[in-house]
Amino acid sequence: MAGNWKMYKTSGQTVEFIRTFAPPACEADVVICPPFTNLAAAVQAAAGTAIEIGAQDVFWLKEGAYTGEVSAPMLLAVGCRWVIIGHSERRQYFGETDETVLKKTVAALEEGLKPIVCVGERLEEREAGSTETVLAKQFLQGISPLTPEQFARIVIAYEPVWAIGTGKTATPEMAAAAHAFLRGQIGAHYGDAAAAACRILYGGSVKPDNVKGLMAQEEIDGALVGGASLDPASFAAIVAAC
């Protein structure tokens, strides 16, 4: 159960959130991904709790003249354990492609970070009936070049772009169908055991009042939550559904 805070909260607000946030004890990994500037404060505030901290992006080289970028060794050094890669907002506004997603995922894995790799179709793609074609391409180009050992260490997040921040959640059945399709792709490439073991999160307008229906689907292994992860009580209620 991961919270993607996007470009919200200062480091002071991050510390306040973590002090207040009381998720129920559960088997799920509980991850918060604040902006880069808040990572150190978040790691410190979460020490001794079950909360793990992740970043929202990473560059694929270790260091160099790349103004504004942050590398995997830097994230590891600050105490990050997770990193979101290929979020649709990065694809839409910052030129992220399946090729850069792959490079970033490999770089994160080399440092022992756990990537949450995002895929998902845009509204016009769903309306054109090409959801599966889009997911297949994102998997083929952005994920399937990973070795089986590398693949075993990633989490996939299915986030239909039309459901992000819009209040329009995919129905549990629609989300489960997309997850099943992705799992089929994984199975064809890496085998059934890898497909069964891979955690696929759903993201897109997940809220306390719709999370139970989503999590009731066997295909849905967790959630990547945007807006509703910004409030400690709301995110705790979402974690409780896992």
Ligand code: 13P
């Ligand atoms: P919302 O939950 O705000 O729709 O955002 C989803 C998301 O993009 C998580 O990465």
